[in-house]
Each structure stands twice: as structure tokens, then as C-alpha cells.
Amino acid sequence: MQQGPDELSLVFQALADPTRREILSRLRGGPTTVGELAEPFAMSRPAISQHLKVLERAGLIERTASAQWRTCTLRTEPLDEASAWVERHRGEWNARFDQLDEHLRTRKGTTDA
């Protein structure tokens, strides 16, 4: 009984690849089929399929089937948590909100890691 990585790790890991980031960037233009998405990449279709699976596992895209096309849609919710983590760790805010942050964290019993 082994549990997989936590949600935040899945998101960061999904973002840790230029191809996947480019896919997400392209999806900002609106829902897109896998074929359109794969077209600009010098990479086989199955490779793109696998990248999409990683993005889907992280909750960053949604795939809906209609006829023989799979339409991919960007889902930005998981980025909120990622953004919150990054913002909490950068710049001048840290020193100022460190104590409050710590307080809230221990109150909620989360690990913050």
C-alpha cells in the first residue's frame, strides 16, 4: 500500500518540462485537440499523449471525448496552490508574514512542505 506523491508535487513536476509548459501555454488560446497540440512538436504522438497524461494527473488539463477527437481544456485551479507556495517563499513578504504563516499552518495541522 504505497501512496502516490501529493498534489503540489504533481503540479510542480508537471511544470518541470518545457514541452508540457508549452502545451499549457498553447491551451490558453482555448480548448484544443490532441492533434493540433502535437503539431508543432518534433515528437511522436504517443509522447504527447504521455505528456497530456502527466498534465491530467496533476489536474492541469481536462480531456473530453467527442467523436474521434479528444479536446483538451486548461484547468488553472491547481496553479493556485502552486502560486500560493511560491509567493509565500519569495521576496520581502517572508520575514513579515513568517510568524502569521507559521501560526496558521500549525493551527490547521498541515505540513506546508
Add this chain to the structure above:
Amino acid sequence: MQQGPDELSLVFQALADPTRREILSRLRGGPTTVGELAEPFAMSRPAISQHLKVLERAGLIERTASAQWRTCTLRTEPLDEASAWVERHRGEWNARFDQLDEHLRTRKGTTDA
């Protein structure tokens, strides 16, 4: 002639591990020795050393030696780029600034991925 992963990928990859995120969180309290850093983890010292190497490679920490101690210091600059990428891809801003963004991107000739 193979080039390593780009800077942004290194940062996201470094963040894609709970142990490393926890290390960064702990470093917000100020510079810390490897020993102090390793103490709360159920993991061998070499494992921590290797995590620190990943963080260093991503530019997220700096290690300075004094006597037999290595002091680790948080460096937040790489998070700025990560933050910029995430913010550009989330929320309502996307639709509004998509065109401008695309315009700037193509003008500068960057890939944005």
C-alpha cells in the same frame, strides 16, 4: 552535445519534492547548517546532501563553508521566474492579456515554454 534542462525546469523540478520544499520552508527562518536541516527528517544525511545539491543546482540555496559546517542560505531569485510563469497562466488574467502576451513573446522571439 546535449544541453541540460533549462533554468525554469530545474526550479520546478526542485520544488516537486516535499522534502526539498520543507527544507526551503525551514530556511526561511534564516541560514542553517546541514545537520540542523537534516535533523527532523527520517532520512540519512547523504540523502539530504543530495537534496541540497538539487536545490543548489536550481539556484534556490547557497552553501558556504566555515569550519566543518556548511551553512545553507535561501535564495529566492529563481522563484521570481517561476512565479511569473505561474501567474501568467492562471486565473482571469489569461483571456485579457493573452493577445498582448503573445505579441510580446513573438516580438522577443522567446518560446515562453
Add this chain to the structure above:
DNA sequence: GCTGCATGTAAGCAACTCCTTAATTAATGA
């Protein structure tokens, strides 16, 4: 039904990740 198109799954492979234990380096202090 069969054919073609869009996509996914399977299997395989090199490279990498994340951990381990054992050995090594380097500084401290009696």
C-alpha cells in the same frame, strides 16, 4: 461490414531520481 482518421496503450530502452551503506575529506580539540 470495411477503410481511414484520431488517439491511446503496450513494450522496451537509456537516463535519471531517490534512497541506501560504506568510504572519504576536512576541520576541531585534547
Add this chain to the structure above:
DNA sequence: TCATTAATTAAGGAGTTGCTTACATGCAGC
């Protein structure tokens, strides 16, 4: 000098990633 302390390096193993090619699935139109 020698033992102790702090940390890294080395070697190795189980599992994962990121690609490949080959095969399978599933829908559309004839």
C-alpha cells in the same frame, strides 16, 4: 598525533521518466 564531528562522495539498487515503434481502440462515412 589521534579521535571526533560535519559533511560529502562513491557505488549500487529499485523505481520513474521520456522517448521510441508497434499494435489496439473507437468513431465516421461509404
